[in-house]
Amino acid sequence: MITFFQLGKYGAIGNQLFQYATLYSIGKINNYTIKIPKTEEHFDEGTNRIQHYFLNCFDNIFAEILTEEDKKLIKYKAHDENAISYNQNMFNIPDFTTLEGYFQSYKYFIGFEQDLKKQFQFKKSIINSINAKYNINYKNFSSVHLRYGDYAHRQNYHPIMDKDYYKKAFELLDSSNYLVFSDSIEYAKVIFNDFKNINFIFVENNHAFEDMYLMSVCKDNILANSSFSWWAAWLNENNKVIAPKNWLGPAYYGRWNIEDLIPKEWIII
Structure with a gap:
């Protein structure tokens, strides 16, 4: 055992x-x-x-x-x-x-x-709750995740992905519709306000596992440096995944290997 x-x-x-x-x-x-x-x-x-x-x-x-x-x-x-x-x-x-x-x-x-x-198949109650709340075709949307809240004062450990990272990620995908997930949704609205010709829906007031399910059924996934969106992307099928190379900060120097974390078929920027 x-x-x-x-x-x-x-x-x-x-x-x-x-x-x-x-x-x-x-x-x-x-x-x-x-x-x-x-x-x-x-x-x-x-x-x-x-x-x-x-x-x-x-x-x-x-x-x-x-x-x-x-x-x-x-x-x-x-x-x-x-x-x-x-x-x-x-x-x-x-x-x-x-x-x-x-x-x-x-x-x-x-x-x-x-x-x-x-x-790791989500409970039907979670799926039904999300389907009742969002009357959209999920495969017409990609997900984008921004982690900010608990990282804001710990960037030596967990850097916050900047606007340039998301700009490069958007350019690599053919999506024009995104569901935005964040632990600081107001901050996310500020970050994504300058991106034109992109339709954003900001996902709010869900349980964490509801957000993970919703991410996992989107067309493609843009990750934050977060195991939460990592798993949503891993549970997704036939998707394109964009992941940040700066996953951890200098406090973890020498203690991690990006090749051990990110599958080869994902795109690292």
């Missing part, structure tokens, strides 16, 4: 999906039982908002629920030392281990993409 004691409390939904996908792949390769905690939503002081648990978004999660008795059986801890980096040695962990860290690399779950996409 392997688990992740802090799953649901070690970052928001995007981080949780990386952590679960890694846990699942390690378990399947080693034929270990996979168990995860049943965690409720909680307030995250770092982002100053409620963090939802990914288990509440999907119906088909493979893992069993971790019990208090199960916790007593755990003997080892395997910690991911780097912010974004693939460590093949993680697949050599012994049984009865709990993972700890971010595991932000698609390479951890190569070969398990279809398994995970089946598990």
